[in-house]
Amino acid sequence: MNTKDDKVMALSDAIREYVKDGSHISIGGFTINRNPMAAIYEIIRQGIRDLYLYAHSNGQGADELIGGGCVSRLDIAYGGNGKYAATCIRFRKAVQEGTIRVEDYSNFQMCLRFMAGAMGMPFLPTVSSLGTDLLNVWGFSEEERARDPKMPNQKMIVMDNPFGGWMDTPKVVLVPAIQPDVTILHVQKADKQGTGRIHGLTFADVEQAKSAKHVILTCEELVDTAVLRRNPDQNNIPFIHVDAVVPVPHGALPTACYGYYDYDPACLLHYVKCAKDDDLHREYLRKFIHGTKDHEGFIALNGGRERLDRIKADPETGYAVNLARG
Amino acid sequence: MEKYILREMMTIAAAREIKNGDIVFGGTGISMLAAMAAKNINAPESVMFFETGAIDSKLDEIPLAVADSRVMYLAATNGGLFDAFTTMQNPITGRHVIGILGAAQIDLYGNLNTTVIGNYVKPKTRFSGSGGGCDVASFVPRCIIFMQQEKKRFVKKLDYLTSPGHLDGADGRRKTGLREGGPTVVITNMAVFRFDGLTKRMYLAGYYPGITVQQILENMEFAVDVSHAAEVAPPTPEELKILREKCDPQRLIL
Numbered sequence: 001m002n003t004k005d006d007k008v009m010a011l012s013d014a015i016r017e018y019v020k021d022g023s024h025i026s027i028g029g030f031t032i033n034r035n036p037m038a039a040i041y042e043i044i045r046q047g048i049r050d051l052y053l054y055a056h057s058n059g060q061g062a063d064e065l066i067g068g069g070c071v072s073r074l075d076i077a078y079g080g081n082g083k084y085a086a087t088c089i090r091f092r093k094a095v096q097e098g099t100i101r102v103e104d105y106s107n108f109q110m111c112l113r114f115m116a117g118a119m120g121m122p123f124l125p126t127v128s129s130l131g132t133d134l135l136n137v138w139g140f141s142e143e144e145r146a147r148d149p150k151m152p153n154q155k156m157i158v159m160d161n162p163f164g165g166w167m168d169t170p171k172v173v174l175v176p177a178i179q180p181d182v183t184i185l186h187v188q189k190a191d192k193q194g195t196g197r198i199h200g201l202t203f204a205d206v207e208q209a210k211s212a213k214h215v216i217l218t219c220e221e222l223v224d225t226a227v228l229r230r231n232p233d234q235n236n237i238p239f240i241h242v243d244a245v246v247p248v249p250h251g252a253l254p255t256a257c258y259g260y261y262d263y264d265p266a267c268l269l270h271y272v273k274c275a276k277d278d279d280l281h282r283e284y285l286r287k288f289i290h291g292t293k294d295h296e297g298f299i300a301l302n303g304g305r306e307r308l309d310r311i312k313a314d315p316e317t318g319y320a321v322n323l324a325r326g
Numbered sequence: 327m328e329k330y331i332l333r334e335m336m337t338i339a340a341a342r343e344i345k346n347g348d349i350v351f352g353g354t355g356i357s358m359l360a361a362m363a364a365k366n367i368n369a370p371e372s373v374m375f376f377e378t379g380a381i382d383s384k385l386d387e388i389p390l391a392v393a394d395s396r397v398m399y400l401a402a403t404n405g406g407l408f409d410a411f412t413t414m415q416n417p418i419t420g421r422h423v424i425g426i427l428g429a430a431q432i433d434l435y436g437n438l439n440t441t442v443i444g445n446y447v448k449p450k451t452r453f454s455g456s457g458g459g460c461d462v463a464s465f466v467p468r469c470i471i472f473m474q475q476e477k478k479r480f481v482k483k484l485d486y487l488t489s490p491g492h493l494d495g496a497d498g499r500r501k502t503g504l505r506e507g508g509p510t511v512v513i514t515n516m517a518v519f520r521f522d523g524l525t526k527r528m529y530l531a532g533y534y535p536g537i538t539v540q541q542i543l544e545n546m547e548f549a550v551d552v553s554h555a556a557e558v559a560p561p562t563p564e565e566l567k568i569l570r571e572k573c574d575p576q577r578l579i580l
Contacts, residue, residue: 029393030378030391030392030393030407031391031392031393032390032391032393032394033391033393033394033395034393056407057393057457059391076455077455077456077457077458078454078455078456078457078458079452079454079455080454080455080457081391082354082389082390082391082392082393082394083354083355083390083391083578084390084391086453086454087452087453087454088454091452092451092452092453095449095452096448096449096450096451096452098447098448101447104441104455104456104488105456106456106457106458106459106460106461107377107407107411107456107457107458107461108407108411108415108458108461109461111406111407111408111411112408115408126415126461127415127464127465127503127504127505128411128415128460128461128464128465129456129460129461129464129490130464130490130502130503130504131487131490131493131498131499131502131503131504132460132464132487132488132489132490133441133446133486133487133488134456134460134488137446137486139446139447158503167417168417169503170503171502171503172503200395200398200404201378201379201380201393201397201398201404201405201406202379202404202405202406203378203379203393203406203407204406204407204408205406206406207406207408256394256395258395258398259395262395263394313395317386317395317396317399318395318398318399319387319394319395319396319399321387322387325390325578326578
C-alpha cells in the first residue's frame with residue numbers, strides 16, 4: 001500500500017527493501033507463463049533465506065527459488081511445469097530430502113486464500129477437498145501453528161453449512177486467508193505510479209497483489225500514466241497496492257509473456273538438465289545467476305539477441321508461431 | 327484396418343466420452359488432445375476450458391501447459407483461476423463440466439493420488455500435488471481418468487488421497503458432503519473401466535484389440551468384475567485422420 005506518485009526503483013533496491021530473510025512472499029504467473037523471473041533471480045543473487053512461499057502453480061519461479069536455497073516453508077497446490085517437468089525437479093528433491101517443508105492445498109483453495117486476504121476476511125468457504133488427505137494430513141502441526149503468529153492456527157476447517165442446506169450444500173471447508181509480506185508480479189505495462197495492465201490470463205495475480213502488505217511490479221514497458229488512463233477498464237492492478245515499479249524488459253524469461261515473447265524452450269530444457277544433477281545445478285547457479293549482474297546478463301548467457309528473436313511473439317497470436325518447443 | 331499407436335487409441339477412447347453441450351476441463355498432454363479430438367470429431371458443440379481462466383480457446387497450436395499463451399489466443403474470455411474454479415463449483419454451469427484427470431495411483435473407487443508415495447512429510451517420491459485436480463474431482467458430475475496400467479498404480483490403498491472419487495463406495499460422496507458425481511471412466515494403455523451405478527466399484531468395461539483380460543488383471547493390485555468386458559472398437563480411419571492432421575500435426579503429444 002503506497003500512494004506515492006513515482007515508485008520506479010532499480011530491481012536490486014526493490015528486492016533489498018521489501019524481501020528480507022524470513023519474509024512471507026507470493027509470486028505471480030503460472031507454470032511457464034509470466035513468472036517474475038528477473039526478480040526471482042535477484043532474490044537468489046542477494047542470498048535471501050528462509051522465505052515462506054505461497055504458491056498455487058508457480059512452476060518455474062517456485063522451482064528456481066527453492067533450488068536457489070531461498071525457501072524453507074511452502075504452501076503449494078501444484079509443483080509442476082507443463083511438459084517441461086511433470087513434477088518440478090528441485091521442488092521434488094527438496095521435499096524428498098527434507099530441506100523444505102510443505103503444506104498442500106488445491107489451486108482453488110490457494111486462490112480463495114489470497115482472495116480472503118484481499119477482502120480482509122479470515123477465511124472463505126468451498127466444498128473442494130471434502131473427504132481427502134488435503135484436509136486430513138497436515139505438514140505443519142497445530143503446535144507449530146500456535147507458536148508462529150504469521151500462521152493460521154488450523155490448516156483448514158470443515159463445518160456444517162450454517163445456512164442449513166441452502167444452495168444444496170451440507171458442509172463447507174473453510175480455508176484461511178493469506179497476507180504475504182510482499183507479492184511480486186511481472187506485468188506487460190505499468191506506469192510510474194504503479195497502475196498495472198496484464199494482457200491475457202491474469203491467473204491469481206490480482207488477488208495476490210491485493211492480499212499483500214507490499215507489491216513489487218516488474219513490467220515489460222513503463223508507459224505514461226495518461227496512456228493507461230485512456231482505457232482504465234483494461235488496467236487490472238490498482239496503483240494503491242503497489243510499492244515499487246521496476247521496468248525489466250523480458251523480465252519473465254524463460255517463462256512467457258503474452259503478446260511480447262514465448263517461453264524459451266532451450267533455456268527451460270537446459271534448466272531441466274541442470275536441475276536433475278546436483279553438481280550441474282550448483283554450476284548453473286554459480287554461472288547463470290550468481291555470475292551475472294542482472295537479468296540482462298542472464299539473457300546474454302542464454303542465447304542473447306538471437307534467442308530473443310526466435311521467441312518474439314507474433315503480433316496476431318501473442319506467441320511465437322511454429323517455435324520448436326520439444 | 328489402419329495402424330494406430332496406443333496413445334491414439336487412448337485419446338479416441340476418451341474423446342468418445344465427450345458429448346455436445348459438455349464443458350471440458352482438461353490438463354495438458356493427452357487430456358488436452360482428447361478434448362481437441364472430441365471437438366473436431368464427435369462433439370463440435372463441446373467447449374474447452376482451462377483452470378487458468380480461458381474459455382473456448384482456438385488452439386491453433388497445442389499448448390504445453392494450461393498457462394501457455396496458446397490458450398489465450400482467440401479465447402472467448404480470458405479470466406483467472408477464480409473464474410475457472412467458480413464455473414465448476416457453480417451448480418448451474420458445473421453440472422455440465424466433464425473433467426479429465428491423471429494420477430500416480432488410483433483405487434477401486436476411483437480416488438486419486440497425485441501427491442506422494444510414502445510418508446507425506448518425508449516422502450519416497452514427491453509428485454506435483456493437486457493443482458486443480460482435487461477441485462474438479464470435488465465439484466463436477468463426470469470425470470475421465472487417464473492411467474498407466476501398472477500394479478503399483480492400481481492399488482488397494484492410496485498413499486495419499488488427493489482427489490476424491492467415490493470415496494468409500496455407494497454413498498461415499500453424499501455422506502461426506504461432496505457434490506454428486508465422481509469418476510465415470512478410467513482409460514489406460516490396455517483397457518477401459520467404468521463404475522457400477524450402485525456399489526461405485528470399478529469394473530472392466532473394455533479391452534483394446536490384442537489385449538487379454540488376464541493381462542489387465544495382472545497389472546492391478548485389486549480385483550474387478552470382468553463379466554461386462556468387451557473389445558473396444560479401434561479408432562476409425564476418419565478419427566485417426568482428424569487426430570493426426572488437425573489436432574496434433576506437430577506430433578507434440580502423440
